[in-house]
Amino acid sequence: MSSNQTKSQLFLLLAWLVSMVATLGSLYFSEIRGFIPCDLCWFQRIFMYPLTIILGVGAFQNDLSVKRFVFPMALIGGxxxxxxxxEQKIPGFGGIKPCVSGVPCxxxxxxxxGFVTIPFLALTAFLLITIFMxxxxxxxxxxD
Known part of the structure; x- marks a missing residue:
């Protein structure tokens, strides 16, 4: 196995680890800390949670073809x-669909x-996954 192939496998594994940490982190915030996710948090989860499975399969089978699924999901989620x-940091900024029920976005x-919020953490994860991929x-x- 070449060193470049090993590096490629390492970056695929790192992307999977980031998705795992993000998924477990979001579950920690909601299930242990009791933070109720807003609508936009749910949409971010919709794009992050499958990445954990897709990247896990790709990492353990050394199958980089998962990138065709990972890139769009990471970019949309990001x-x-x-x-x-x-919406959190710019006063008066209203998203495309303002939250009208439950927890406000x-x-x-x-x-x-003063700047690290849950969406910031999710964005960091999506960016790291994209960079590693x-x-x-x-x-x-x-x-080589």
């Missing part, structure tokens, strides 16, 4: 995270260091 974060359960793709194409 876009939702950006919109959600803007501009509620901030956490606000670490790009690196896995690049190293899979390189010849």
């Amino acid at each position: 876009s939702i995270s950006v919109m959600h974060y803007m 501009n509620a901030q359960y956490i606000n670490w260091f 790009v690196l896995a793709h690049v190293y899979s194409k390189k010849v």
Whole structure:
């Protein structure tokens, strides 16, 4: 096995680990801390949770072809995270669909260091997954 192939596998594994941490983190916030997810949080979960399974299968079977599913899901989920974060941090910014029932989407359960909120954490995870997948793709194409 070449060193570039090993690096590609490592980046695929790292993407899976990030998705696992994000999934377990969201479950921790809702199930243990009791934070009720808003509508936009649910949409982000809809895109993150399947990534855990898809990337897990890809990582353990060393199948980089999962990227065709991972990239769109990570980019869409990340876009939702950006919109959600803007709704939280930009006064007067209303999303495309304002939350009208349940927890308002501009509620901030956490606000670490004045900028780290749950949508920020989700965005970070989606970005890391995308970066690791790009690196896995690049190293899979390189010849030693």
